Amino acid sequence: MAFIDRLSGICGGSRVLAWLLAVNIVMSLALWAALAAIELSGGDSSLLYAVALPSDPLLFAAHPWTLATYMAVHFSPIHMLVNMLWLLWFGRLFSGSGRETSLLWLYLGSGVCGGLFYIAASAVTGYAPGTYLTGASAAVLGVTGATAMLMPSRRVNLFLLGEVRLIWVATGCIVLTVAGSWGAGIPPQAAHIGGLAFGVATAFARKYSGPRISGKAPAAAVFRPDGRGQGRYRLNARRTLDAINRMPDDHERLDQLLDKIRMSGYGSLTARERTELNHISSKIKQ
Numbered sequence: 028m029a030f031i032d033r034l035s036g037i038c039g040g041s042r043v044l045a046w047l048l049a050v051n052i053v054m055s056l057a058l059w060a061a062l063a064a065i066e067l068s069g070g071d072s073s074l075l076y077a078v079a080l081p082s083d084p085l086l087f088a089a090h091p092w093t094l095a096t097y098m099a100v101h102f103s104p105i106h107m108l109v110n111m112l113w114l115l116w117f118g119r120l121f122s123g124s125g126r127e128t129s130l131l132w133l134y135l136g137s138g139v140c141g142g143l144f145y146i147a148a149s150a151v152t153g154y155a156p157g158t159y160l161t162g163a164s165a166a167v168l169g170v171t172g173a174t175a176m177l178m179p180s181r182r183v184n185l186f187l188l189g190e191v192r193l194i195w196v197a198t199g200c201i202v203l204t205v206a207g208s209w210g211a212g213i214p215p216q217a218a219h220i221g222g223l224a225f226g227v228a229t230a231f232a233r234k235y236s237g238p239r240i241s242g243k244a245p246a247a248a249v250f251r252p253d254g255r256g257q258g259r260y261r262l263n264a265r266r267t268l269d270a271i272n273r274m275p276d277d278h279e280r281l282d283q284l285l286d287k288i289r290m291s292g293y294g295s296l297t298a299r300e301r302t303e304l305n306h307i308s309s310k311i312k313q
Contacts, residue, residue, distance in 0.1 A: 038115065041122035043130045048111055051163055054078075055101045075102070079159035080142050082149035082214060097159075098138035098166045110163045113200055114170060120181070120193070121174045130170070133229055137169020137222040144221025148214040160215065164204055165222025171197050172223045176230035182285075281307050 035045040061074055080097035081087050087094070101107035114134075122130050145160050175197030182190040205219055284304045288296065296304065 039119040044118040079161045082158045094142045117174045134166045137225045138166035140225035141165020141218040141222035145218035148217035165218045168223040169226030172226035173230040
């Protein structure tokens with residue numbers, strides 16, 4: 028689709044992010060138009076209840092699809108604008124780091140987890156029946172948290188503030204989201220916590236529980252060169268494995284190299300560090 032192609036250009040080339048933005052915007056606009064037409068005609072405005080997530084577990088059991096639809100519709104234009112701007116910004120960073128295919132599942136998983144937290148909190152606290160949840164805040168917070176956890180040291184330029192580490196930008200966004208809905212009650216806040224928790228847990232699983240070399244290797248391996256007069260070298264395999272597992276990812280290593288350039292200039296890099304910088308930069312751009 029030509030529209031998605033143009034939108035993906037704004038999204039840094041990510042078609043997944045473009046589709047997420049398009050679905051949210053189109054569904055929200057369609058809902059507002061339908062509700063306005065129903066109100067003008069004096070008809071039944073129960074359309075919202077068909078797509079919003081109910082706080083009543085029994086109503087949810089009768090409308091299970093709302094666990095997916097609620098995160099794609101917004102009752103307030105301001106709510107949609109803020110969520111879409113943050114999704115665009117953090118989604119570009121996430122997909123630009125080579126994780127575009129995971130963005131959809133991160134968004135959906137965070138939204139579903141946030142919705143389940145909302146229903147559970149409503150049941151526990153006896154939240155007012157007949158209330159509903161709409162908006163992508165839980166899903167967007169999941170994307171925000173995961174992006175910040177995967178590249179916390181990455182620096183971004185903010186107006187009037189200059190360069191700020193991504194972890195602090197994400198923290199500010201999370202605080203603003205929670206503070207902005209402080210008076211809405213415990214269940215909506217539980218939805219935010221659920222979405223954020225899913226995103227952070229996903230990032231931890233990817234970053235620290237990814238493919239690691241097994242620690243069951245022999246404690247030591249012996250290398251004996253053929254040449255006479257040469258010594259015997261012992262390689263501690265376990266220390267090698269630990270060192271590999273502690274290696275920073277590409278973005279963290281890139282931040283370290285850029286920090287050194289800012290402090291001491293490009294000439295301070297060794298030949299190996301320059302080669303590493305070029306390699307990481309070309310790999311990230313792919």
